[in-house]
Amino acid sequence: MNDNEQQPLIRLRGVGKTYRRGREAIEVLKNLDLDITCGDFLALMGPSGSGKTTLLNLLGGLDHPDAGTIEIGGARLDRMSDADMTRWRAAHVGFIFQFYNLMPVLNARQNVELPLLLTRLGAGERRRRAMIALDLVGLAERAEHKPRELSGGQEQRVAIARAIVADPDLLVCDEPTGDLDRATADEILGLLQILNREHGKTVIMVTHDPQASKFARRIVHIDKGVLQAAAEAS
């Protein structure tokens, strides 16, 4: 680990989140403190309803906490407006989902290019960067294929390329292998590991899968909205 990796990229203090279901208030996260260093690969584990996806949403800037502070790379997410949060996400976070969530009307390259439409880059440069990202995930030769012409593993690779094309600091992954067979899941996890180790991306991954968590540097367990313990992954 270099010096940069030792810096706390993410700092959560006293974070709480409550949802309302009718008259009932459900406290999903309770007074949560967490530090994540730059270049970490953190696996968030816990049973269904434990609050891990809610925590991931807060870390990815998709939702606001009801209590506490969230500081990521010096930015206070808990104080940001929706519009500021949108801009921050575009610049700093890449998202990877269980169901890939690619645009079916676009081919693989165009899907990867999509976040770059928000930049001032020209069409040629956008295309070039999309191809580099696709090459990095080993899918350059499938660039002109639509999502329906790709396997699940290939779709997830395209989603990873889309997540990294704008060169974010943080990759937020919600069950990225939940819809894949073991071999394909391991390939995807290997790819995330490469992005973490060789390209310095900080990765936060929610998973149910103990096998998947082995690819992480650190595992954090959460239950009933409370962090249980952090452990170095094997």
Added chain:
Amino acid sequence: MNLTLFGFILANLFRRKARTLLTLASLAAGFLLFGLLQAVQLAFDRGVELSGDDRLITQGRYSFTEILPIGYRAQIAAVPGVELVTHAQWFGGYYQKQSNFFPNFAVDPESYLDMYPEFLISPEARAAFIATRDGAVAGRSLAARFNWKIGDRIPIMATIWPRAGGALDWSFQLVGLFEGRDETARSQEGMLLFHHDYFDEARQFAKGTTGIYIVRIAGPELADRVAAEIDRRFRNSPNETKTGPEKAFNQSFIKQIGDIEAIIAIVLSAVFFTLLLLTANTMSQAVRERTAELAILKTIGFSGRRVLGMVLAEALLLCLIGALAGLGLTALIMPGLAAAVAAWFPGLGLVTATWIEGLAIAALLAAAIGLPPAIAASRLTIVAALARRIA
């Protein structure tokens, strides 16, 4: 192909090709109907547009079907501010069969042609018309419709005016053709004009009368005063008059057929209301079924405003393509249609104003159908939308 925002919007629009094409077909049919009805309205308007600001019409006080003594001409001519007076009698005849109907009038040739300089006629034809007692002149499109040639005798069957002895068949010698000076005047080329003197002498009844007087005044500002003076002169006579601007007369004449403008407005309102429901359903469905995709766009950094713009642009694209297809189809069939009906319904056409109006309606339609789903998409909560996807 390079990815552009427009390309992405277009791809989304055609993601369900059958649904989009059917919606476009409905829109195109609606705008085709719009183009055709506007052409009909235009044809009627052109008749009204031909009206001169400096021309008045004197008719019977209660209806233009009343007859007026021919002697009124001199009295009207004596009213201060009047420059020229002519008269015309609706004949209502047809050629060979009743479906071959067209406007035909008994007129005083010289003063009538002087009154309407927008009808161009050669000096030879004009002289022949004035000199030939049973002579007639026809608009160029009318002559073309029935393949009439100069020198032909034209048999016309009367519906109102029998000849002395009761026969309904009349015959005129075609001595010349006239044509409209501009598009508006060309819309009136479906007329036949013949000598009042010949008609008056030969008809069975109402001799010494005419239908209306057409009065040219020295300036439009004199219209009210001259009209009032003409009517004053014939007040308390057996044939009281009503005088007004030619435009108002033509409008009231057209309203005898019905309030065309209102009928067209009602039909088009019904058409566009149906289209509104249809396309609104299509747009809402199209946006609803990709809630998760919209949430992903917002996740990767598309702002609510940008998402709103994309959905609105999609609605606009849908409506504009439909409108252009419909109006394009109208433009394609209009020349043939206009030529086919020119003689009995002249003046059909697709003008720039109709294109502009059509595209403006398309934009309004797009706003109406696009705004509700666009606002919903822009307010979409990412977490809730993605949670629904997972559920």
